[in-house]
Amino acid sequence: MTVPAQKPVRKLSMKQRYSALTHDLDWTPTYVTEEQVFPHTTFEGIKVHDWSKWDDPFRLTVEAYNKYQAEKDRRLYAVLDGFAQSQGQLGLTDARYMNAMKIFLQGIPIHEYDAHRNFAYLARYANGPGARFAALCQSLDELRHAQTEIHTLSHYNKHFDGMHDWHKWSDRVWYLSVPKSFFEDALTAGPFEWLIAIGFSFEYLLTNLLFVPFMSGAAFNGDLPTMTFGFSAQSDESRHMTLGLEAIKFMLEQDEDNLPIVQDWLDKWFWRGYRLISLVAGMMDYMLPKRVMSWKEAFELYFEEQMLGGLFKDLEYYGIKPPRHVDWAIGEKEILSHQVYWILYQYSHAAAFSTTIPDAEDQAWLEQAYPETWPVYRDTVWNKAQRVMDEGGRYFNPGLPQLCTVCQIPMGFTEPGDPLTQCQRQSVYEGERYDFCSDGCQWIFDREPVKYRQSWLPVHQIFQGNCGGPTLPDVAAWYGLQPGDGAEYLGSPDHQNWLAWHGQAPQEG
Amino acid sequence: MSVSAEPRPVGVDLQENEENRALVEAIEADNEDLNIRHMPGMIRLTKNGRLVINQASVEARLGRPWETHEFQLAIISYFGEFVEWDDDQIVIAWNH
Numbered sequence: 001m002t003v004p005a006q007k008p009v010r011k012l013s014m015k016q017r018y019s020a021l022t023h024d025l026d027w028t029p030t031y032v033t034e035e036q037v038f039p040h041t042t043f044e045g046i047k048v049h050d051w052s053k054w055d056d057p058f059r060l061t062v063e064a065y066n067k068y069q070a071e072k073d074r075r076l077y078a079v080l081d082g083f084a085q086s087q088g089q090l091g092l093t094d095a096r097y098m099n100a101m102k103i104f105l106q107g108i109p110i111h112e113y114d115a116h117r118n119f120a121y122l123a124r125y126a127n128g129p130g131a132r133f134a135a136l137c138q139s140l141d142e143l144r145h146a147q148t149e150i151h152t153l154s155h156y157n158k159h160f161d162g163m164h165d166w167h168k169w170s171d172r173v174w175y176l177s178v179p180k181s182f183f184e185d186a187l188t189a190g191p192f193e194w195l196i197a198i199g200f201s202f203e204y205l206l207t208n209l210l211f212v213p214f215m216s217g218a219a220f221n222g223d224l225p226t227m228t229f230g231f232s233a234q235s236d237e238s239r240h241m242t243l244g245l246e247a248i249k250f251m252l253e254q255d256e257d258n259l260p261i262v263q264d265w266l267d268k269w270f271w272r273g274y275r276l277i278s279l280v281a282g283m284m285d286y287m288l289p290k291r292v293m294s295w296k297e298a299f300e301l302y303f304e305e306q307m308l309g310g311l312f313k314d315l316e317y318y319g320i321k322p323p324r325h326v327d328w329a330i331g332e333k334e335i336l337s338h339q340v341y342w343i344l345y346q347y348s349h350a351a352a353f354s355t356t357i358p359d360a361e362d363q364a365w366l367e368q369a370y371p372e373t374w375p376v377y378r379d380t381v382w383n384k385a386q387r388v389m390d391e392g393g394r395y396f397n398p399g400l401p402q403l404c405t406v407c408q409i410p411m412g413f414t415e416p417g418d419p420l421t422q423c424q425r426q427s428v429y430e431g432e433r434y435d436f437c438s439d440g441c442q443w444i445f446d447r448e449p450v451k452y453r454q455s456w457l458p459v460h461q462i463f464q465g466n467c468g469g470p471t472l473p474d475v476a477a478w479y480g481l482q483p484g485d486g487a488e489y490l491g492s493p494d495h496q497n498w499l500a501w502h503g504q505a506p507q508e509g
Numbered sequence: 510m511s512v513s514a515e516p517r518p519v520g521v522d523l524q525e526n527e528e529n530r531a532l533v534e535a536i537e538a539d540n541e542d543l544n545i546r547h548m549p550g551m552i553r554l555t556k557n558g559r560l561v562i563n564q565a566s567v568e569a570r571l572g573r574p575w576e577t578h579e580f581q582l583a584i585i586s587y588f589g590e591f592v593e594w595d596d597d598q599i600v601i602a603w604n605h
C-alpha cells in the first residue's frame with residue numbers, strides 16, 4: 001500500500017490574504033440603503049463611484065497587525081523600563097533639554113487620543129472595507145501613541161517640574177491652545193476633510209519635520225524613552241502617511257469634480273499644520289542643548305526636497321498645485337525659530353516650561369546655522385535680555401499678547417522679507433474685527449468665518465473673566481501652574497536639582 | 510498632465526540598531542548609487558528612481574526567515590510611494 005505524499009498546503013500570497021481578510025469580508029446591505037448605513041460621506045461634496053478602489057499598499061491583516069504591534073510595544077517598554085531602572089534621566093545632556101520635551105508631552109498626547117477617536121469613527125463610517133480597515137489600524141495606533149507618551153511622561157514627572165497637570169494644561173494654557181485648536185478644527189470637519197487635514201497634510205506632508213529630526217535630537221541628548229517612543233510611533237506613522245496619500249489619490253481618481261475641493265483643503269491644512277509645527281522650529285534650534293540639524297535644514301530636507309521636489313511633482317498629474325502660501329513658509333525658514341523662541345522666552349512666566357538666553361555655545365551654533373539672520377536677533381533682542389539679566393532682572397512681557405485668531409500663536413511673525421516689521425492682518429466679519437499673523441491665517445478665516453469666530457482664544461478668555469481672574473497669579477492658579485513650572489530656567493528647581501544630582505554623583509576613580 | 514523626465518529621489522529613514530543591520534546591508538547591496546546619511550539613532554537611505562528591498566537578500570544576511578511585514582519594525586519614515594509590497598519584495602518609487 002502506498003501512502004500518497006502529503007501535498008504541502010499552499011499558503012495564500014500576501015495579496016490574497018489581504019483581499020480575503022478585508023475586502024472579501026464586506027457585504028452589500030439589503031434591508032437598508034447604503035446612504036442609511038454610511039450617512040456622512042456625501043455632505044462635503046466629494047464624489048465617490050467605487051469604494052473598492054481604496055487599497056492599503058501595506059496589505060495589512062488583523063493577524064499581521066497584532067503580531068508586529070505587540071513586538072513594537074515589547075521593544076519600547078523594555079527601553080522605558082531599563083531607563084527608569086538605571087536612572088537614565090541623569091544621563092541627559094542637561095535638565096534644560098526637558099523643556100522641549102515638556103511642550104511636546106503637554107501638548108500632544110491628548111491629540112493622539114483625538115486622532116484615535118476620529119479614526120475609530122472612520123473605521124465605522126467609511127463606505128469601503130479598505131478604508132475602514134486601514135482607519136481601524138490607525139485608530140489603535142493613535143491610542144498606543146497616547147499611552148506610550150503618557151508612560152514616558154510619568155517617569156519624567158517623578159524628577160522634573162512641568163509635567164504634573166499636562167491634561168488640564170492642554171485644555172487651558174495659552175500655547176497649548178495652538179495644537180488644541182488645530183486638532184479640534186480637524187475633528188469638527190467632515191470625514192474627507194479630516195483625511196486631507198490629518199492623514200495627508202499633517203502626517204504625510206509635515207510630521208517628518210516634527211518627529212524625525214526631533215527624535216533624532218532626543219537620541220543625541222540622551223533621552224532614550226523619547227527617541228524610542230518617537231521612532232516607534234513613527235513606524236506606525238509610515239502607515240498613516242500611506243493612508244493619507246491613498247486618501248488624496250482616491251478622491252482625485254474618483255471624480256474630477258473633487259479636485260478643487262481637495263486643493264482648497266490642502267491649502268488650508270498645509271498652512272494650519274505649518275503654523276503648528278513652527279513651535280517645533282523654536283524647540284529644535286533653541287531648546288536642545290545638542291542639535292542634529294537646524295530647523296532650516298530640516299525644512300529643506302523634509303519639506304522642500306521630499307515634498308515639493310518629489311510628492312507635488314506626482315500630484316501634478318491630477319492637477320494639484322503646491323499649497324497656497326508655500327512661498328511664505330519658504331521665506332520664513334531663516335527667521336521662524338528666532339521669532340518663535342522669542343515669543344516663548346518672554347511669556348514663559350505664564351507657562352509650564354522654562355526658557356533661558358542662548359549661552360555662548362548655543363550662540364556659536366546659531367551663528368553658523370543662521371549666519372544672516374541670527375546676528376539681527378542677537379543685536380535686537382538677546383543683548384537687551386542679557387543686559388536685564390546682568391542687572392539682576394529677567395525680562396518678561398508684562399502684558400497679554402494679541403493672538404492670531406486662526407493659529408492662536410501670539411502675534412510675533414513679520415512681513416515677508418522684512419524681519420523687523422510685525423505682520424498684522426485684519427478682517428471684519430459682521431461688524432467684529434479679527435486679527436491674523438499672516439496672509440495664510442487670514443485666508444483660512446475668510447473662507448470659514450462662521451467657524452473661526454468661535455475660536456477659544458486664551459487671551460480673550462482671560463479678558464472675559466473666564467480664567468480665574470484678572471491678574472497673572474489668578475490665571476496661573478486657574479491653569480494649575482506651580483512655582484518652578486515656568487519662568488527662567490537658570491536657578492529654577494529643575495536647574496538646582498540637576499546641579500545637586502551631579503554634585504552628589506560618585507567621583508570617577 | 511505632465512510626466513517628469515528626471516528620476517526623482519525616493520528614500521527611507523530606518524532605526525539604526527543591531528536588529529536592522531542585515532536589512533540595511535541588503536538594501537545597500539540591491540540598490541546601486543544609494544545615498545546614506547547617518548543621524549543619531551537613525552539611518553537615511555535615498556536613491557534616484559526606485560528603491561528595492563528584497564526578502565531573499567535580507568534573509569541571506571539575517572540567516573533566518575524574514576517576512577516583508579517585518580519591515581514595519583525598522584521604518585521611521587519614507588518618501589515616495591509603496592508601489593509594491595509583496596511576499597518577496599517592497600518597492601518605493603513615485604507613480605507619475
Ligand SMILES: [Fe+2]
Binds near residue numbers: 112142233
Ligand atoms: Fe500618532
Ligand SMILES: [Fe+2]
Binds near residue numbers: 142203236
Ligand atoms: Fe499618526
Ligand SMILES: [Zn+2]
Binds near residue numbers: 406437438
Ligand atoms: Zn496665525
